[in-house]
Amino acid sequence: MSGVRLLVGTRKGAFVLTSDGKREKWEIDGPHFAGWEIYHMKGSPVDPNRLYASQTSGWFGQIIQRSDDGGKTWFQPGTPPGERTTPEGMPKGESNKFVYDTSKETGKPVTTHQWYDGTQHPWEFKRVWHIEPSLSDPDTLYAGVEDAALFRSSDGGRTWKELSGLRGHGTGPRWQPGAGGMCLHTIILDPSVPGRIYIAISAAGSFRSDDDGKTWKPINQGLRSQYIPDPTAEVGHCVHHIAMNPRRPGVLFMQKHWDVMRSDNAGDLWHEVSGNLPTDFGFVIDVHAHEPETIYVVPIKSDSEHFPLDGKLRVYRSRTGGNEWEELSKGLPERDCYVSVLRDAMAVDSLDKCGVYFGTTGGQVYASADAGDTWTAVARDLPGVLSVEVQTLS
């Protein structure tokens, strides 16, 4: 019997929502880590019971949580369930130790980036925004952090090492924070090209590595951001999210601060596909699991309001890979809706028909079991939703 598991990160804890393949009735389990911000949770593609969560707090900093039983129980990697420490009294790992690599041997001593006022500012670790488990090994995972950098763990989250070639490739001192901080929020592992990784940073842009994270290059050609000094600069663009259908690697879709963009050559060149969308702003974007030309966005009114146009929550779907968009509103609030949908808060399952899910800052989680034609609120009163991921279970 197939089923789905939604991993919902919120401002006050983690929730795990489960349903069978019909996706009509849902059970909600949580909150896990009550009172903490859960920026992101994601499961391993090769071991669905292996889950990772980024738990964070302005008071107490970063915690990484791991579950080996599909979210029933959790522990900090290196500190097994029920154990405080090793028999020798020492920790087995430091799962929350994210230290920038400035060594001459493996890194480059990039220590400052651009600050809001144009001056240089030290790199300071704040939190993990996104966790991306490896496509082949449940013990390997990547973490995108604020201030922007990419880390990798090869021991199930016990220890972390920065892939410092990203910050050190040359443009790092020109990166600067967006309103939400200078975060590395998108990590995409390409299943067809070994070693190919895409990442995106707000506000620096998108980058690609073809050697498993050792070296990087900016892939922002074609982006245009009219309110930065050089609208077509190599870096400095506020990329909100990137999505790729793993069945068609190399074709990328981007929701940028302004405009929806598309690349057909692994990011080497982008072109705008905003078409008839009602606004030029939004955070989320995702691709249908079986139809690589079908994409979803949630238009948000730019720039200072950041809620749906006219108080009406709508998903827009393009079946043509962009430019031609249709409004999807059946089951969604038709009026008086002033929530937002944040960048990591949309996901698709791989059932037939494709399920689409998103969460709002108002604590609602909406699900569509028919590729977006109709929507149902499967949770209405959670804390503000920061992220949504889905696992398709067999």
Add this chain to the structure above:
Amino acid sequence: MIRVILPAHLRTLARVRDEVELEIQGPVTQRSVLDALEGSYPMLRGTIRDHVTQQRRPFLRFFACEEDLSHELPDTPLPEAVASGAEPLLIIGAIAGG
């Protein structure tokens, strides 16, 4: 025996319900107490002081004997009442918000 009271979220992380007790050899200072605390409860590493700089996280404070000791140097001896176990060292999460 040194007594330490943690904020609620850190008690949850450390899987303790009440105050924790620590055995400390040598001078009782912020540093020696935190070293002992993190040794017994490794999941607290990085949550009270920075992994690298060892500086107190900005929104945390150290109180004892009705005094704010947050700005004392890490190797300054804590009050005798803390060293004797008569009074606990309180690790406080700053109250923020409206």
